[in-house]
Amino acid sequence: MNASAAVLLVHSLLTTQTAAPPLSTAAPWAPAARRLTVGLQAPRFAAQPLEVRISPGVGTLLLFDTPVARAELENEQRFTRVRLAGDTLTLMPSASVEDSEALRLTVHFADGAAPASATFRLVPHPTLADRQVEIHRHARSADSLHAELLEKEGEVRRLREELVRMEAARSLPDGLTGMLAIRHLDKNGVRARWNDEHLLRHPRNTLKVRTATTYRAAARVAVAVECEELRGGAPWEARGATLVPREGAALRVLRVWQEAPTAAGIPGQFIVEAEATDTMSPGPYTLTVWAEGDKRSVILGNVMFP
Known part of the structure; x- marks a missing residue:
């Protein structure tokens, strides 16, 4: 090997060694922080x-x-x-x-x-x-825990009252006799009002509402809504509702009933029942009913009770 070739070989070896990446000082099996x-x-x-x-x-x-x-x-x-x-x-x-x-x-x-x-x-x-x-x-702060505790106590109290009411209702007869026994019906009977003339329908309602009839007894009110068209593909099933007057507190909704989910091309009906008080206004109220996930709602304004 001549001198020039040896110099080139040594230079090549040195260059290769310099270009190699440095070895990591961390052990590859060292665990990360948990x-x-x-x-x-x-x-x-x-x-x-x-x-x-x-x-x-x-x-x-x-x-x-x-x-x-x-x-x-x-x-x-x-x-x-x-x-x-x-x-x-x-x-x-x-x-x-x-x-x-x-x-x-x-x-x-x-x-x-x-x-x-x-x-x-x-x-x-x-x-x-x-x-x-x-x-x-x-x-969690003490104030935060106290507020949550009060909220839970209120929820438990409400559920206990509902359980007492359901157990009492189970021992009562059906029909008018049962309604009279628990004073949901008095001498004025059940009054009805047809709301179609002044009813306001929200333009983006999921259902096309045909009529809404309101009912009032001694301790209950109800709104029966007739629908004839579903806007959108998936069936619609009512899951919750509010009845809010123009002034004052919202009525306490007791149940939302629907015989079956409303499907496209099939007329349907849902009923919203709420507590009535002696001082409640006849209206107007705004009725909002929604499906699962608080979506695809039906909003009706100017709802009047008898």
Whole structure:
């Protein structure tokens, strides 16, 4: 080999070595940081504690997004280091954890919001420790929880009243006798009013409304709506309704009844029943009825009761 060829060969080798990408210093099996979420749950729906893997001689770092006041660790003597600093908890298991069962860790948060604490299950593993765990907490203030509690209490009260009413109705006879027994019918009977003359139909109604007849008894009112055409392909089934007067509070709707979903080309009917009071206005009201998902509504204005 002559001198010039040797120089070219050495240059080629050096160039190839320089162009090679540097080796990564991170081990390819090194696990990424885990992310866990804790939140408030009702006792009957409480899930099992979240699991965190630990290994002998391998540190595990728990990073919280909320300051921690204190931590309670089961069999703390099995750890060579347990250090809490604000929102960071460092755990260093000793060799004795390898032969132990899962250990319980409970942390108590410092801000007074709910949940006040979170519990974790530390699961020993020979090598696959979670080196870093980021823990996000869905916090709820006391005012928020109190407001939700009042709302739930109101809902439970309403359901209990409805259950009492249904149980009482089940023991009553059908027909006019039953209506008289629960005072839904008085000496004035059931009065009816045909609303077609001044009824306002929303231009984008899902159904083409033919007539709407209103009824009033001692403690109930109802609107019976006759439809003759469905605009759109899918069948329409009433799922909810509101009856709102021009002034004052909306009537409490008790039920929305429909014999079968209204399909294209087939006439249909639905009935909305609501509570009546001695002071309720005869109208006008706006009736809004919607299908599943609060969509494909039917809106009628100037609804008048007898």
